[in-house]
Amino acid sequence: AHSGVSNILCAGDDGHRLAARVRGFHRRRRPVNGNEPAPSESWLRRRLLSFVYAGYGVWRLTREPNARIHFVVATLVIAAGFVLHLAAGEWALLVLAITSVLVAEALNTAVESLANATMPERHPLVGAAKDLAAGAVLLAAAGAAVVGVLVLGPHLLALVMERSAP
Numbered sequence: 001a002h003s004g005v006s007n008i009l010c011a012g013d014d015g016h017r018l019a020a021r022v023r024g025f026h027r028r029r030r031p032v033n034g035n036e037p038a039p040s041e042s043w044l045r046r047r048l049l050s051f052v053y054a055g056y057g058v059w060r061l062t063r064e065p066n067a068r069i070h071f072v073v074a075t076l077v078i079a080a081g082f083v084l085h086l087a088a089g090e091w092a093l094l095v096l097a098i099t100s101v102l103v104a105e106a107l108n109t110a111v112e113s114l115a116n117a118t119m120p121e122r123h124p125l126v127g128a129a130k131d132l133a134a135g136a137v138l139l140a141a142a143g144a145a146v147v148g149v150l151v152l153g154p155h156l157l158a159l160v161m162e163r164s165a166p
Contacts, residue, residue, distance in 0.1 A: 061105065061106050070098075078098075100143065
């Protein structure tokens with residue numbers, strides 16, 4: 001029998017092979033009934049497994065439709081940054097803005113997944129939690145857009161002015 005985590009990892013997406021591999025690690029790593037002591041594993045193996053699970057979480061994020069939009073916008077912003085030869089400080093601002101949006105989207109997806117799994121029927125508190133998580137994404141995206149305009153705007157304006165000068 002698999003725990004709930006294994007079932008989530010196997011949810012019918014095209015990452016079933018990775019999920020099966022992770023599920024195999026999962027089965028060896030944790031006790032079956034929760035009362036047995038966990039098998040002795042090295043500190044390094046436990047750390048490596050935590051990176052496997054985290055990587056799978058990032059991969060799952062790339063499967064979310066709204067996150068894909070954020071990834072496309074981030075790619076366009078990064079491409080513009082290379083074309084415009086941004087300074088290190090400007091890159092830092094853009095990376096922080098992009099990361100904040102992706103983190104907010106990941107947390108929103110986690111809240112929605114947990115809410116749907118624990119309360120499939122409508123409930124006002126679950127709806128409020130989902131709305132708050134979605135609002136966090138909206139705030140992060142709006143802040144990132146402002147950062148993008150402040151960082152890229154002057155460079156784009158200078159480029160337009162340079163090309164339109166006689």
